[in-house]
Amino acid sequence: MGSLPDIFSTLVQGLKVTLLVLVLSIICSTIIALVAGLSRVSTNRLVTGVTGFYVEIFRGTSLIVQLFWFSYALPGLFNIHLGSDIWVAVLAISLNYGAYMSEIVRGSIQAVPAGQTEASIALNLSKFQRMRHIIIPQAIRMMLPEYGNYLIQILKATSLVSLIGLTDLLYYGNIYRSTHLSDSPTVYLLLLVMYFVIALPLIAFTKKMESMSKKGVALG
Amino acid sequence: MNWSWTVFFETIPLIAKGLWITVGLTLACYLFAAVCGFFWVFMSRIPSKIVRSIFGWIAEFIRSTPPLVQLFFIFYAWPVIPVVGVSLNPFVAAILGLGIHFSTYMSEVYRSGIESVDKGQWEASTALNLSTRQKWTKIILPQAIPPTIPMLGNYLIIMFKEVPLASTIGVVAMLHIANDYGSQYYKFVEPLTVVALFFLLLSYPSAILISKLEKKYNRKFDKKAVTS
Numbered sequence: 001m002g003s004l005p006d007i008f009s010t011l012v013q014g015l016k017v018t019l020l021v022l023v024l025s026i027i028c029s030t031i032i033a034l035v036a037g038l039s040r041v042s043t044n045r046l047v048t049g050v051t052g053f054y055v056e057i058f059r060g061t062s063l064i065v066q067l068f069w070f071s072y073a074l075p076g077l078f079n080i081h082l083g084s085d086i087w088v089a090v091l092a093i094s095l096n097y098g099a100y101m102s103e104i105v106r107g108s109i110q111a112v113p114a115g116q117t118e119a120s121i122a123l124n125l126s127k128f129q130r131m132r133h134i135i136i137p138q139a140i141r142m143m144l145p146e147y148g149n150y151l152i153q154i155l156k157a158t159s160l161v162s163l164i165g166l167t168d169l170l171y172y173g174n175i176y177r178s179t180h181l182s183d184s185p186t187v188y189l190l191l192l193v194m195y196f197v198i199a200l201p202l203i204a205f206t207k208k209m210e211s212m213s214k215k216g217v218a219l220g
Numbered sequence: 221m222n223w224s225w226t227v228f229f230e231t232i233p234l235i236a237k238g239l240w241i242t243v244g245l246t247l248a249c250y251l252f253a254a255v256c257g258f259f260w261v262f263m264s265r266i267p268s269k270i271v272r273s274i275f276g277w278i279a280e281f282i283r284s285t286p287p288l289v290q291l292f293f294i295f296y297a298w299p300v301i302p303v304v305g306v307s308l309n310p311f312v313a314a315i316l317g318l319g320i321h322f323s324t325y326m327s328e329v330y331r332s333g334i335e336s337v338d339k340g341q342w343e344a345s346t347a348l349n350l351s352t353r354q355k356w357t358k359i360i361l362p363q364a365i366p367p368t369i370p371m372l373g374n375y376l377i378i379m380f381k382e383v384p385l386a387s388t389i390g391v392v393a394m395l396h397i398a399n400d401y402g403s404q405y406y407k408f409v410e411p412l413t414v415v416a417l418f419f420l421l422l423s424y425p426s427a428i429l430i431s432k433l434e435k436k437y438n439r440k441f442d443k444k445a446v447t448s
Contacts, residue, residue: 056420056424057420059423059427060419060420060423060424060427061381061416061419061420061423062380062381062382062383062384062395062416062419063381064384064385064387064395065384065395065412065415065416065419066416068395068398068399068408068412069412069413069416072402072408072409072412073408073409073412073413076222076407076408076409077222077223077409152283152284155284155286156284156285156286156287156288157286158286159286159288159289160286160288160385163388170286170288170289170292173289173292174292177296177297181300182300184296184297184300185293185297185298185300185301187297188289188292188293188296188297189293189297191289192281192285192289192290192293195284195285195286195289196281196284196285199284199285202284203280203284
C-alpha cells in the first residue's frame with residue numbers, strides 16, 4: 001500500500017508534460033481557429049473552399065484517430081518525423097480543436113447584426129476598418145464563453161497523449177497502477193482531482209466570460 | 221511514400237466489422253447518457269440549496285475531467301474497491317464511463333430546453349390545477365424537448381467520435397482492429413486511414429442532416445416565440 005503523498009509525488013512527474021501540451025495546444029489552436037474562422041467568412045471562393053475542407057475533415061473524424069494517424073501513419077507515409085512526440089500531440093490536438101473553434105469564430109462574426117455592417121459602410125469605413133473596429137470587437141465578446149468551454153475540452157484531450165507514449169499525468173498514473181494494483185482507486189481519483197484543479201481556472205474564466213459576453217454587443 | 225492500395229482494400233472489410241460495434245456502442249452510450257441526464261436535471265431542481273450545489277459540483281467535476289481517466293477508473297479501479305467493487309466487462313465499462321460523462325452534457329441541454337418554456341405556461345398549469353406530474357408530462361416536457369432535438373443530435377455525433385476511447389480498455393471496435401493490424405504487419409497508414417474515412421463517412425452526412433433539422437426547428441419555434 002502506497003501512501004497518498006507517495007502516489008502524488010509519482011503523478012506530479014507528469015504534470016509538466018500535461019501543462020506543456022495544454023499551453024502549446026491552446027496557443028496553436030487559437031491561431032488556427034482565428035485564421036480558419038476569418039478565412040471562412042472571406043469572399044474568395046478558393047479560400048473558403050480550402051478551409052471548409054480542412055474544417056470538415058478534422059471535425060468529421062475522431063481526435064483519437066487523428067492522434068494515432070499523426071503518430072503512426074504520418075511517419076510511415078511521407079517519412080515525416082516531427083521530432084519529439086510532444087509536437088505530434090500538439091499538432092493533432094491543435095488541428096482538431098482549431099477546426100472546432102474556427103466554427104465559433106465564423107459563427108460569431110456572422111452573428112454580428114447586419115445593421116452594424118450597413119452602418120459602417122454608411123460611415124465610409126474601409127473593409128479593414130469595418131472588421132477591425134466594428135465587427136471583431138463585438139464578435140470576440142460572443143466567442144469568449146464558447147472559447148472557454150473549448151479550453152476545458154483541450155485539457156481533457158491532453159489525457160489522450162499518454163496513448164502515444166508521452167509521459168503525462170495519466171501515463172504515470174498507469175505506471176503506478178501496474179505495480180500497485182490495490183491502490184488504483186486512489187491513483188485515478190487523485191488524477192481526476194488533479195485534472196479538475198487544472199480545470200478550475202478555465203471554468204472560472206468561462207463563467208466570467210458568460211457574464212461579460214452580453215456587454216457592448218449590439219442587439220437585434 | 222509507402223501507400224499500398226492492396227492493403228487499403230484488404231483492411232476495409234476487416235474494419236467494417238468493427239464499424240457496427242462502434243455504432244452499437246455509440247447508441248448504447250447515448251441511450252444511457254440520455255436517461256442519466258434527467259437525473260442531473262432532477263437533482264438541480266431539488267429545493268434544498270446545499271443538495272443542489274453539491275450535485276452541481278459533482279456534475280461540473282465529471283464534465284471537466286478527462287473521460288479517458290474516468291474510463292480507466294471504472295475499468296481498473298472499480299473492481300478493486302472493497303464491498304461495492306465488481307469486475308466489469310469492457311463494453312459495460314465503456315457504456316457506464318462514457319454514458320456518465322456525457323449525461324452531464326445532456327442535462328445542460330435538457331435544462332436549456334426547460335428554461336426556454338415560457339413562464340406563462342408554468343403559471344397556466346398551476347392555475348389549471350394540474351398535478352406536478354401532469355404539469356411535466358403534458359405541458360413542460362412536450363414543449364421543452366423538441367427544440368433541443370438538433371442539440372441532442374449533435375451530441376450523438378460527438379459521442380460517436382469519443383467512442384474509440386473504449387479501444388483503450390479492450391473493446392474491439394474499429395480503432396482497435398486497425399491498431400492490431402498495424403502492429404501485426406507493421407502497416408499503420410492504410411488501416412488508420414480507413415478508420416478515419418469511416419468516421420468521416422458517417423459523421424459528415426449526419427452533421428449536415430442535423431444542421432438541416434436545426435434550421436427547420438428554428439423556423440418552427442421562433443415563430444411560436446414571437447406570437448406568444
